[in-house]
């Protein structure tokens with residue numbers, strides 16, 4: 001099963017792997033033609049009803065694969081208004097090949113009957129697919145009624161026009177007009193909304209590589225951009241809790257959270273290091289905790305600070321010690337929000353009974369310290385991480401040459417990054433980045449996207465600085481790394 005959003009992500013990842021959408025459209029059109037051949041013999045009349053998006057483009061490709069059939073393509077709109085280059089190129093190819101094609105600009109002119117006035121044997125509904133929003137407008141609406149009024153076998157491309165692929169509901173409300181298809185050819189994977197329809201569904205493999213789903217890619221960044229009309233706070237407020245023996249770690253996490261898009265980042269750290277943290281950047285809001293280590297005495301204060309933030313990043317530079325572990329245990333026991341847990345705080349997680357939504361970011365040694373297992377084969381490691389995430393009930397991002405991300409169900413691998421990133425502090429950058437992303441999306445996506453962009457920032461830093469890469473190079477490179485291209 002794949003949702004519309006995830007399909008768009010996988011499509012973008014496929015393009016980044018060298019399989020662009022036009023190539024997928026060719027496979028989709030071929031699959032539609034195969035479906036036509038499955039229901040009608042050569043010589044049958046086939047009407048392709050094409051919208052001006054890529055759903056229509058799929059049918060324009062299908063026309064070329066239907067030699068021997070009496071094919072007419074009906075384009076709903078003028079060719080100049082076709083919305084994508086790849087669909088337009090396929091329209092041009094159809095015209096150049098002299099395949100019968102008509103354009104319909106006025107819904108009153110829709111006429112699907114063949115020259116003899118009979119209904120076509122097959123109608124391919126390629127008006128709208130995953131790009132539909134709201135109820136069908138004209139001329140699609142009248143065309144849908146015309147399609148439903150025939151006794152042709154109706155094959156829908158990807159999803160019947162006017163149906164939401166995620167829910168199966170008509171896009172314009174319960175009684176709104178939509179195509180009633182006999183069959184659906186859907187691409188790559190089954191869609192959640194199709195099962196409830198009264199239609200035979202075929203899933204066509206259109207050549208999207210498995211790696212486009214398995215590995216993170218630019219598609220994993222879709223939907224994470226800031227809304228253009230957002231207000232301060234809408235893009236996330238993050239509290240970093242750390243520092244004590246170390247000042248750099250919480251600072252790196254906080255700077256990364258800011259660069260990854262959080263609006264406000266606060267750092268709760270022992271007063272001994274508060275001045276040093278603040279000294280790094282006037283963009284940080286520092287909340288000093290009495291003493292030189294974070295300990296059980298600070299639980300209430302940190303809990304009340306945490307309540308005003310979307311995400312807590314717990315661990316950077318906390319150090320280890322009985323008091324620290326006790327603090328983490330007590331804090332997490334009462335906490336019900338979302339937190340990224342890193343470094344010395346990790347070890348406590350498996351023993352804590354908490355309602356919090358955690359993203360744990362161990363490297364492999366820390367994973368073992370938590371009670372998890374690791375393996376050298378990436379696939380075996382991925383499965384072990386998935387099982388351990390299910391066992392602890394939290395999302396895991398296990399760092400390595402290939403990072404493994406799992407929420408106990410889904411697994412994603414991340415290949416960005418380079419050996420130069422084994423320097424100290426890159427993990428703190430990752431924790432802060434994931435913290436910022438977890439304020440705007442779910443833990444699994446935040447972890448996957450975070451691993452991807454920090455690795456990309458590291459790759460850019462390595463290109464500029466070679467073996468001299470240091471963790472402070474990374475935060476400033478995050479905005480560029482977060483562009484989804």
Ligand SMILES: NC(=O)C1=CN([C@@H]2O[C@H](COP(=O)(O)OP(=O)(O)OC[C@H]3O[C@@H](n4cnc5c(N)ncnc54)[C@H](O)[C@@H]3O)[C@@H](O)[C@H]2O)[C@@H](O)CC1
Pocket residue numbers: 007008010011021024025028051052053054055056057058083084127128129130131132133134135136137138140157158159187206
């Ligand atoms: N990986 C993928 O996602 C692939 C997608 N492909 C095809 O591409 C389709 C999605 O293409 P698009 O994103 O271009 O979207 P559509 O072709 O579904 O819709 C395109 C346009 O229709 C218009 N529209 C939206 N709602 C409308 C309404 N209610 N009434 C009238 N017009 C409306 C909008 O202007 C929108 O831009 C898929 O369904 C599938 O058929 C395939 O070509 C190959 C791979």
Ligand SMILES: [K+]
Pocket residue numbers: 055125126127128129156157158159160161
């Ligand atoms: K369709």
